[in-house]
Amino acid sequence: xxxxxxxxxxxxxxxxxxxxxxxxxxxxxxxxxxxxxxxxxxxxxxxxxxxxxxxxxxxxxxxxxxxxxxxxxxxxxxxxxxxxxxxxxxxxxxxxxxxxxxxxxxxxxxxxxxxxxxxxxxxxxxxxxxxxxxxxxxxxxxxxxxxxxxxxxxxxxxxxxxxxxxxxxxxxxxxxxxxxxxxxxxxxxxxxxxxxxxxxxxxxxxxxxxxxxxxxxxxxxxxxxxxxxxxxxxxxxxxxxxxxxxxxxxx
Amino acid sequence: xxxxxxxxxxxxxxxxxxxxxxxxxxxxxxxxxxxxxxxxxxxxxxxxxxxxxxxxxxxxxxxxxxxxxxxxxxxxxxxxxxxxxxxxxxxxxxxxxxxxxxxxxxxxxxxxxxxxxxxxxxxxxxxxxxxxxxxxxxxxxxxxxxxxxxxxxxxxxxxxxxxxxxxxxxxxxxxxxx
Numbered sequence: 001x002x003x004x005x006x007x008x009x010x011x012x013x014x015x016x017x018x019x020x021x022x023x024x025x026x027x028x029x030x031x032x033x034x035x036x037x038x039x040x041x042x043x044x045x046x047x048x049x050x051x052x053x054x055x056x057x058x059x060x061x062x063x064x065x066x067x068x069x070x071x072x073x074x075x076x077x078x079x080x081x082x083x084x085x086x087x088x089x090x091x092x093x094x095x096x097x098x099x100x101x102x103x104x105x106x107x108x109x110x111x112x113x114x115x116x117x118x119x120x121x122x123x124x125x126x127x128x129x130x131x132x133x134x135x136x137x138x139x140x141x142x143x144x145x146x147x148x149x150x151x152x153x154x155x156x157x158x159x160x161x162x163x164x165x166x167x168x169x170x171x172x173x174x175x176x177x178x179x180x181x182x183x184x185x186x187x188x189x190x191x192x193x194x195x196x197x198x199x200x201x202x203x204x205x206x207x208x209x210x211x212x213x214x215x216x217x218x219x220x221x222x223x224x225x226x227x228x229x230x231x232x233x234x235x236x237x238x239x240x241x242x243x244x245x246x247x248x249x250x251x
Numbered sequence: 252x253x254x255x256x257x258x259x260x261x262x263x264x265x266x267x268x269x270x271x272x273x274x275x276x277x278x279x280x281x282x283x284x285x286x287x288x289x290x291x292x293x294x295x296x297x298x299x300x301x302x303x304x305x306x307x308x309x310x311x312x313x314x315x316x317x318x319x320x321x322x323x324x325x326x327x328x329x330x331x332x333x334x335x336x337x338x339x340x341x342x343x344x345x346x347x348x349x350x351x352x353x354x355x356x357x358x359x360x361x362x363x364x365x366x367x368x369x370x371x372x373x374x375x376x377x378x379x380x381x382x383x384x385x386x387x388x389x390x391x392x393x394x395x396x397x398x399x400x401x402x403x404x405x406x407x408x409x410x411x412x413x414x415x416x417x418x419x420x421x422x423x424x425x426x427x428x429x
Contacts, residue, residue: 001314009403009407010396010399010400010403012401012403013399013402013403013406017377019383019384023374039328044410044414045406045410048359048406048409048410048413049377049378049406050356051356051358051359051382051410051413052359052363052374052375052378052379053378053379054355054356054381055355055356055359055360056273056276056277056375057273057379059269059276059277060269060270060272060273061269062269062272064265064268064269064272065286067290067292068265068289069265070258071293071294071297072261072264072265072293072297073261073299073386075256075261075300076256076257076258076260076261100346105419120299122415190275196338220262221422222258233312236269239265239266239267239268239269240266240383242266243262243263243265243266243267244266246262247262247266247306249261250259
Protein backbone atom coordinates (compact mmCIF):
# COMPACT_ATOMS: atom_id res chain seq x y z
CA UNK A 1 0.00 0.00 0.00
CA UNK A 2 1.34 3.43 -0.96
CA UNK A 3 1.31 5.97 1.82
CA UNK A 4 0.78 9.64 0.90
CA UNK A 5 3.59 12.08 1.52
CA UNK A 6 2.74 14.61 4.22
CA UNK A 7 1.76 18.07 3.05
CA UNK A 8 4.68 20.49 3.10
CA UNK A 9 4.34 24.14 4.04
CA UNK A 10 5.37 25.21 0.53
CA UNK A 11 2.54 23.14 -0.91
CA UNK A 12 -0.03 25.11 1.07
CA UNK A 13 1.13 28.27 -0.68
CA UNK A 14 1.30 26.56 -4.05
CA UNK A 15 -2.30 25.51 -3.40
CA UNK A 16 -3.28 29.13 -2.78
CA UNK A 17 -1.42 30.30 -5.88
CA UNK A 18 -2.79 27.62 -8.18
CA UNK A 19 0.73 26.24 -8.66
CA UNK A 20 0.26 22.82 -7.08
CA UNK A 21 0.83 19.80 -9.34
CA UNK A 22 -2.45 18.07 -10.13
CA UNK A 23 -1.43 14.88 -8.32
CA UNK A 24 -1.06 16.82 -5.03
CA UNK A 25 -4.19 18.94 -5.16
CA UNK A 26 -6.38 16.16 -3.80
CA UNK A 27 -3.90 15.40 -1.02
CA UNK A 28 -3.76 19.01 0.14
CA UNK A 29 -7.53 19.41 -0.17
CA UNK A 30 -8.06 16.29 1.93
CA UNK A 31 -5.62 17.56 4.56
CA UNK A 32 -7.49 20.85 4.76
CA UNK A 33 -10.79 19.03 5.03
CA UNK A 34 -9.51 16.93 7.89
CA UNK A 35 -7.76 19.68 9.82
CA UNK A 36 -9.76 22.85 10.56
CA UNK A 37 -6.72 24.56 12.10
CA UNK A 38 -4.70 23.97 8.95
CA UNK A 39 -7.63 25.15 6.85
CA UNK A 40 -7.85 28.33 8.90
CA UNK A 41 -4.12 28.99 8.38
CA UNK A 42 -4.43 28.58 4.65
CA UNK A 43 -7.47 30.85 4.60
CA UNK A 44 -5.49 33.48 6.51
CA UNK A 45 -2.60 33.25 4.03
CA UNK A 46 -5.02 33.60 1.13
CA UNK A 47 -6.65 36.61 2.80
CA UNK A 48 -3.23 38.21 3.34
CA UNK A 49 -2.42 37.73 -0.33
CA UNK A 50 -5.70 39.39 -1.31
CA UNK A 51 -5.12 42.25 1.15
CA UNK A 52 -1.63 42.81 -0.23
CA UNK A 53 -2.93 43.04 -3.77
CA UNK A 54 -5.74 45.38 -2.72
CA UNK A 55 -3.38 47.63 -0.78
CA UNK A 56 -1.08 48.35 -3.71
CA UNK A 57 -3.54 48.11 -6.58
CA UNK A 58 -4.40 51.80 -6.32
CA UNK A 59 -0.76 52.89 -6.67
CA UNK A 60 -0.77 51.59 -10.20
CA UNK A 61 -3.84 53.64 -11.02
CA UNK A 62 -2.53 57.04 -9.96
CA UNK A 63 -1.73 59.55 -12.71
CA UNK A 64 1.87 59.39 -13.81
CA UNK A 65 4.10 62.46 -13.50
CA UNK A 66 4.23 64.18 -16.87
CA UNK A 67 7.99 64.54 -16.49
CA UNK A 68 8.35 60.76 -16.86
CA UNK A 69 6.36 60.70 -20.08
CA UNK A 70 8.27 63.69 -21.43
CA UNK A 71 11.58 62.05 -20.58
CA UNK A 72 10.67 58.94 -22.55
CA UNK A 73 9.23 60.80 -25.49
CA UNK A 74 12.28 63.01 -25.53
CA UNK A 75 14.46 59.94 -25.97
CA UNK A 76 12.12 58.52 -28.59
CA UNK A 77 11.70 61.67 -30.64
CA UNK A 78 13.36 61.37 -34.02
CA UNK A 79 14.59 64.42 -35.93
CA UNK A 80 11.58 66.24 -37.39
CA UNK A 81 10.46 64.71 -40.64
CA UNK A 82 9.13 67.13 -43.19
CA UNK A 83 6.60 65.46 -45.38
CA UNK A 84 5.39 67.17 -48.49
CA UNK A 85 1.67 66.63 -48.36
CA UNK A 86 -0.65 67.68 -51.09
CA UNK A 87 -3.71 69.63 -49.98
CA UNK A 88 -6.43 67.12 -49.44
CA UNK A 89 -9.96 67.21 -48.16
CA UNK A 90 -10.35 64.72 -45.37
CA UNK A 91 -13.07 62.23 -44.83
CA UNK A 92 -14.19 64.40 -41.96
CA UNK A 93 -15.68 66.80 -44.47
CA UNK A 94 -18.50 64.39 -45.00
CA UNK A 95 -18.53 63.37 -41.39
CA UNK A 96 -18.63 66.93 -40.15
CA UNK A 97 -21.25 67.87 -42.69
CA UNK A 98 -23.47 65.11 -41.42
CA UNK A 99 -22.96 66.17 -37.85
CA UNK A 100 -23.60 69.78 -38.66
CA UNK A 101 -26.75 68.91 -40.55
CA UNK A 102 -27.92 67.15 -37.45
CA UNK A 103 -27.60 70.32 -35.42
CA UNK A 104 -28.67 72.68 -38.19
CA UNK A 105 -25.32 74.43 -38.45
CA UNK A 106 -22.90 75.22 -41.20
CA UNK A 107 -20.65 72.85 -43.10
CA UNK A 108 -17.15 72.25 -41.84
CA UNK A 109 -14.32 71.09 -44.01
CA UNK A 110 -11.15 69.74 -42.50
CA UNK A 111 -8.01 70.22 -44.52
CA UNK A 112 -4.73 68.39 -44.08
CA UNK A 113 -3.28 71.47 -42.39
CA UNK A 114 -6.02 71.33 -39.75
CA UNK A 115 -5.43 72.18 -36.13
CA UNK A 116 -3.72 69.78 -33.73
CA UNK A 117 -6.99 69.08 -31.97
CA UNK A 118 -8.86 67.77 -34.98
CA UNK A 119 -7.77 64.17 -34.52
CA UNK A 120 -9.64 64.22 -31.24
CA UNK A 121 -12.74 65.64 -32.93
CA UNK A 122 -12.54 62.90 -35.55
CA UNK A 123 -12.10 60.23 -32.89
CA UNK A 124 -15.07 61.54 -30.92
CA UNK A 125 -17.25 61.61 -34.02
CA UNK A 126 -16.22 58.07 -34.96
CA UNK A 127 -17.02 56.87 -31.45
CA UNK A 128 -20.44 58.50 -31.32
CA UNK A 129 -21.64 58.36 -34.94
CA UNK A 130 -21.16 54.84 -36.17
CA UNK A 131 -23.47 55.41 -39.14
CA UNK A 132 -20.86 57.64 -40.78
CA UNK A 133 -18.49 54.75 -41.48
CA UNK A 134 -17.76 54.04 -45.13
CA UNK A 135 -17.40 50.32 -44.49
CA UNK A 136 -17.33 47.95 -41.55
CA UNK A 137 -15.63 44.67 -40.73
CA UNK A 138 -17.36 42.72 -37.97
CA UNK A 139 -18.32 39.27 -36.72
CA UNK A 140 -16.57 36.23 -38.18
CA UNK A 141 -14.74 38.41 -40.71
CA UNK A 142 -12.59 39.69 -37.83
CA UNK A 143 -11.35 36.24 -36.93
CA UNK A 144 -8.70 36.09 -39.63
CA UNK A 145 -5.87 38.32 -38.47
CA UNK A 146 -4.13 38.81 -41.84
CA UNK A 147 -7.42 39.81 -43.47
CA UNK A 148 -8.40 42.32 -40.82
CA UNK A 149 -4.89 43.78 -40.77
CA UNK A 150 -5.02 44.19 -44.54
CA UNK A 151 -8.44 45.82 -44.23
CA UNK A 152 -7.10 48.25 -41.65
CA UNK A 153 -3.90 48.97 -43.56
CA UNK A 154 -5.83 49.63 -46.77
CA UNK A 155 -8.21 52.02 -45.02
CA UNK A 156 -5.50 54.08 -43.34
CA UNK A 157 -2.87 53.78 -46.04
CA UNK A 158 -0.18 52.57 -43.62
CA UNK A 159 1.25 49.19 -42.74
CA UNK A 160 -0.70 48.52 -39.55
CA UNK A 161 -2.19 45.65 -37.68
CA UNK A 162 -5.31 45.57 -35.53
CA UNK A 163 -4.10 45.22 -31.93
CA UNK A 164 -5.30 42.08 -30.19
CA UNK A 165 -6.20 43.22 -26.68
CA UNK A 166 -8.08 40.09 -25.60
CA UNK A 167 -5.43 39.35 -22.98
CA UNK A 168 -6.35 42.65 -21.34
CA UNK A 169 -10.06 41.82 -21.42
CA UNK A 170 -10.93 43.82 -24.56
CA UNK A 171 -12.40 41.94 -27.51
CA UNK A 172 -12.25 43.49 -30.97
CA UNK A 173 -15.82 43.63 -32.28
CA UNK A 174 -15.60 45.84 -35.36
CA UNK A 175 -13.40 47.98 -37.56
CA UNK A 176 -15.03 50.98 -39.23
CA UNK A 177 -13.27 52.70 -42.08
CA UNK A 178 -13.34 56.30 -43.23
CA UNK A 179 -11.33 58.12 -45.84
CA UNK A 180 -7.69 57.46 -44.84
CA UNK A 181 -8.69 56.52 -41.31
CA UNK A 182 -10.24 53.73 -39.27
CA UNK A 183 -11.87 53.22 -35.89
CA UNK A 184 -11.47 49.96 -34.01
CA UNK A 185 -14.11 49.13 -31.43
CA UNK A 186 -13.44 46.81 -28.49
CA UNK A 187 -15.89 45.52 -25.92
CA UNK A 188 -15.20 44.36 -22.37
CA UNK A 189 -17.19 41.68 -20.59
CA UNK A 190 -18.63 44.30 -18.26
CA UNK A 191 -20.11 46.16 -21.23
CA UNK A 192 -17.43 48.85 -21.51
CA UNK A 193 -16.38 50.12 -24.92
CA UNK A 194 -12.89 51.11 -25.99
CA UNK A 195 -12.43 52.85 -29.33
CA UNK A 196 -9.15 53.34 -31.11
CA UNK A 197 -9.16 55.88 -33.93
CA UNK A 198 -6.20 55.65 -36.30
CA UNK A 199 -4.99 57.85 -39.14
CA UNK A 200 -1.75 59.16 -40.59
CA UNK A 201 0.26 61.42 -38.33
CA UNK A 202 0.42 65.15 -38.87
CA UNK A 203 4.15 64.76 -38.23
CA UNK A 204 4.32 66.15 -34.71
CA UNK A 205 4.89 63.58 -31.96
CA UNK A 206 2.51 64.04 -29.07
CA UNK A 207 1.12 62.23 -26.10
CA UNK A 208 -1.85 63.44 -24.09
CA UNK A 209 -3.91 61.76 -21.42
CA UNK A 210 -7.13 63.60 -20.66
CA UNK A 211 -10.68 63.14 -19.54
CA UNK A 212 -13.69 64.56 -21.28
CA UNK A 213 -17.29 63.97 -20.28
CA UNK A 214 -16.42 60.96 -18.16
CA UNK A 215 -14.44 59.38 -20.98
CA UNK A 216 -10.69 58.89 -20.64
CA UNK A 217 -8.80 59.87 -23.77
CA UNK A 218 -5.26 59.03 -24.79
CA UNK A 219 -3.86 60.77 -27.87
CA UNK A 220 -0.68 59.15 -29.08
CA UNK A 221 1.08 60.19 -32.22
CA UNK A 222 4.52 59.63 -33.68
CA UNK A 223 5.91 60.74 -37.04
CA UNK A 224 3.94 58.12 -38.93
CA UNK A 225 0.69 57.29 -37.23
CA UNK A 226 -1.72 59.06 -34.92
CA UNK A 227 -4.08 57.20 -32.61
CA UNK A 228 -6.76 58.21 -30.15
CA UNK A 229 -7.96 55.70 -27.57
CA UNK A 230 -11.20 56.48 -25.73
CA UNK A 231 -13.01 54.60 -22.99
CA UNK A 232 -14.63 54.93 -19.59
CA UNK A 233 -11.79 53.82 -17.37
CA UNK A 234 -9.19 55.03 -14.91
CA UNK A 235 -6.01 56.76 -16.02
CA UNK A 236 -3.99 53.70 -15.03
CA UNK A 237 -6.17 51.37 -17.04
CA UNK A 238 -5.97 53.67 -20.02
CA UNK A 239 -2.19 53.85 -19.77
CA UNK A 240 -2.00 50.08 -19.76
CA UNK A 241 -4.41 49.49 -22.63
CA UNK A 242 -3.21 52.43 -24.70
CA UNK A 243 0.41 51.37 -24.34
CA UNK A 244 -0.39 47.86 -25.42
CA UNK A 245 -2.59 49.00 -28.30
CA UNK A 246 -0.12 51.58 -29.58
CA UNK A 247 2.80 49.18 -29.39
CA UNK A 248 0.88 46.48 -31.25
CA UNK A 249 -0.42 48.81 -33.95
CA UNK A 250 2.72 49.10 -36.03
CA UNK A 251 4.17 46.16 -37.92
CA UNK B 252 22.81 60.70 -21.98
CA UNK B 253 20.10 58.36 -23.23
CA UNK B 254 20.20 56.38 -26.45
CA UNK B 255 17.75 56.93 -29.25
CA UNK B 256 14.93 54.50 -28.53
CA UNK B 257 12.23 53.13 -30.78
CA UNK B 258 8.62 54.24 -30.55
CA UNK B 259 7.67 50.68 -29.66
CA UNK B 260 10.12 50.70 -26.75
CA UNK B 261 8.82 54.08 -25.61
CA UNK B 262 5.23 52.90 -25.75
CA UNK B 263 5.96 49.74 -23.83
CA UNK B 264 8.05 51.59 -21.27
CA UNK B 265 5.23 54.03 -20.57
CA UNK B 266 2.75 51.19 -20.36
CA UNK B 267 4.89 49.51 -17.69
CA UNK B 268 5.27 52.60 -15.51
CA UNK B 269 2.13 52.17 -13.37
CA UNK B 270 3.14 48.62 -12.42
CA UNK B 271 6.74 49.68 -11.92
CA UNK B 272 5.66 52.44 -9.58
CA UNK B 273 3.52 49.98 -7.63
CA UNK B 274 6.44 47.60 -7.39
CA UNK B 275 8.77 50.34 -6.19
CA UNK B 276 6.24 51.50 -3.61
CA UNK B 277 5.75 48.03 -2.19
CA UNK B 278 9.47 47.41 -2.19
CA UNK B 279 10.69 50.56 -0.47
CA UNK B 280 7.62 51.58 1.51
CA UNK B 281 8.16 55.26 0.85
CA UNK B 282 6.20 57.05 -1.86
CA UNK B 283 8.71 59.82 -2.56
CA UNK B 284 11.60 57.35 -2.67
CA UNK B 285 9.51 55.07 -4.90
CA UNK B 286 9.02 57.89 -7.40
CA UNK B 287 12.73 58.72 -7.26
CA UNK B 288 13.53 55.07 -7.95
CA UNK B 289 11.18 54.98 -10.93
CA UNK B 290 12.58 58.25 -12.27
CA UNK B 291 16.14 56.92 -11.96
CA UNK B 292 14.97 53.61 -13.38
CA UNK B 293 13.55 55.31 -16.46
CA UNK B 294 16.81 57.15 -17.03
CA UNK B 295 18.82 53.98 -16.64
CA UNK B 296 16.43 52.06 -18.91
CA UNK B 297 16.78 54.70 -21.62
CA UNK B 298 20.56 54.43 -21.45
CA UNK B 299 20.55 50.65 -21.49
CA UNK B 300 17.70 50.17 -23.95
CA UNK B 301 19.97 48.79 -26.70
CA UNK B 302 21.01 45.94 -24.40
CA UNK B 303 17.44 44.65 -24.05
CA UNK B 304 17.11 42.03 -26.76
CA UNK B 305 13.48 41.02 -26.22
CA UNK B 306 10.79 43.62 -25.58
CA UNK B 307 8.70 40.89 -23.95
CA UNK B 308 11.24 40.90 -21.11
CA UNK B 309 10.78 44.61 -20.43
CA UNK B 310 8.75 44.14 -17.23
CA UNK B 311 11.28 41.92 -15.43
CA UNK B 312 14.12 44.04 -16.80
CA UNK B 313 12.62 47.24 -15.40
CA UNK B 314 11.91 45.63 -12.04
CA UNK B 315 15.50 44.43 -11.80
CA UNK B 316 16.72 47.96 -12.51
CA UNK B 317 14.50 49.44 -9.81
CA UNK B 318 15.40 46.68 -7.37
CA UNK B 319 19.11 47.24 -7.89
CA UNK B 320 18.69 50.98 -7.49
CA UNK B 321 16.87 50.40 -4.22
CA UNK B 322 19.52 47.99 -2.92
CA UNK B 323 22.18 50.57 -3.82
CA UNK B 324 20.19 53.19 -1.93
CA UNK B 325 19.93 50.96 1.12
CA UNK B 326 23.69 50.33 1.05
CA UNK B 327 24.37 54.04 0.78
CA UNK B 328 22.19 54.76 3.76
CA UNK B 329 23.25 51.70 5.73
CA UNK B 330 24.36 53.68 8.74
CA UNK B 331 21.06 55.42 9.21
CA UNK B 332 18.76 53.16 7.26
CA UNK B 333 16.24 54.03 4.59
CA UNK B 334 13.51 56.06 6.19
CA UNK B 335 10.15 54.39 6.05
CA UNK B 336 7.47 56.84 7.01
CA UNK B 337 4.72 54.34 7.67
CA UNK B 338 2.12 57.03 8.32
CA UNK B 339 2.91 58.67 4.98
CA UNK B 340 2.78 55.36 3.19
CA UNK B 341 -0.55 54.54 4.78
CA UNK B 342 -1.83 57.91 3.70
CA UNK B 343 -0.56 57.49 0.13
CA UNK B 344 -2.11 54.07 -0.16
CA UNK B 345 -5.35 55.15 1.48
CA UNK B 346 -5.88 57.84 -1.14
CA UNK B 347 -6.36 55.16 -3.75
CA UNK B 348 -8.21 52.70 -1.53
CA UNK B 349 -11.90 52.37 -0.84
CA UNK B 350 -12.76 53.72 2.63
CA UNK B 351 -13.88 50.29 3.83
CA UNK B 352 -10.46 48.84 2.98
CA UNK B 353 -8.30 51.56 4.48
CA UNK B 354 -7.77 49.89 7.81
CA UNK B 355 -6.57 46.71 6.13
CA UNK B 356 -4.37 48.76 3.80
CA UNK B 357 -2.72 50.48 6.75
CA UNK B 358 -2.12 47.12 8.41
CA UNK B 359 -0.52 45.75 5.26
CA UNK B 360 1.73 48.81 4.86
CA UNK B 361 2.95 48.46 8.43
CA UNK B 362 3.50 44.75 8.10
CA UNK B 363 5.41 45.10 4.82
CA UNK B 364 7.67 47.73 6.36
CA UNK B 365 8.74 45.21 8.99
CA UNK B 366 9.91 42.60 6.43
CA UNK B 367 13.26 42.20 4.70
CA UNK B 368 13.70 43.49 1.14
CA UNK B 369 13.96 39.92 -0.12
CA UNK B 370 10.67 39.01 1.52
CA UNK B 371 8.89 42.10 0.25
CA UNK B 372 10.17 41.42 -3.24
CA UNK B 373 8.84 37.90 -3.49
CA UNK B 374 5.54 38.80 -1.85
CA UNK B 375 5.00 41.56 -4.39
CA UNK B 376 5.99 39.43 -7.37
CA UNK B 377 3.66 36.61 -6.36
CA UNK B 378 0.86 38.53 -4.67
CA UNK B 379 0.67 41.91 -6.39
CA UNK B 380 2.17 41.34 -9.82
CA UNK B 381 0.77 37.79 -9.81
CA UNK B 382 3.71 36.21 -11.57
CA UNK B 383 3.90 32.44 -11.80
CA UNK B 384 6.54 30.62 -9.76
CA UNK B 385 8.43 29.90 -12.98
CA UNK B 386 8.41 33.60 -13.93
CA UNK B 387 9.65 34.54 -10.46
CA UNK B 388 12.39 31.92 -10.64
CA UNK B 389 13.52 33.26 -14.00
CA UNK B 390 13.38 36.86 -12.86
CA UNK B 391 15.32 36.28 -9.65
CA UNK B 392 17.58 33.62 -11.21
CA UNK B 393 16.87 31.14 -8.43
CA UNK B 394 15.56 27.55 -8.50
CA UNK B 395 11.83 26.92 -8.39
CA UNK B 396 12.17 25.22 -4.98
CA UNK B 397 13.84 28.32 -3.59
CA UNK B 398 10.95 30.44 -4.83
CA UNK B 399 8.53 28.20 -2.97
CA UNK B 400 10.46 28.11 0.30
CA UNK B 401 11.23 31.82 0.19
CA UNK B 402 7.59 32.65 -0.47
CA UNK B 403 6.42 30.39 2.35
CA UNK B 404 8.78 32.09 4.81
CA UNK B 405 7.79 35.55 3.59
CA UNK B 406 4.09 34.81 3.96
CA UNK B 407 4.66 33.43 7.44
CA UNK B 408 6.49 36.63 8.36
CA UNK B 409 3.74 38.76 6.90
CA UNK B 410 1.12 36.75 8.78
CA UNK B 411 3.05 37.19 12.02
CA UNK B 412 3.38 40.92 11.43
CA UNK B 413 -0.32 41.29 10.65
CA UNK B 414 -1.45 39.25 13.61
CA UNK B 415 0.80 39.49 16.66
CA UNK B 416 0.48 36.40 18.87
CA UNK B 417 -2.20 36.75 21.52
CA UNK B 418 -1.30 36.05 25.10
CA UNK B 419 -2.30 32.64 26.32
CA UNK B 420 -5.19 32.88 28.76
CA UNK B 421 -4.97 30.94 32.00
CA UNK B 422 -6.69 27.56 31.74
CA UNK B 423 -9.18 28.42 34.45
CA UNK B 424 -10.29 31.52 32.58
CA UNK B 425 -10.63 29.63 29.32
CA UNK B 426 -12.76 26.97 30.95
CA UNK B 427 -15.10 29.54 32.44
CA UNK B 428 -15.41 31.24 29.10
CA UNK B 429 -14.37 34.57 30.56
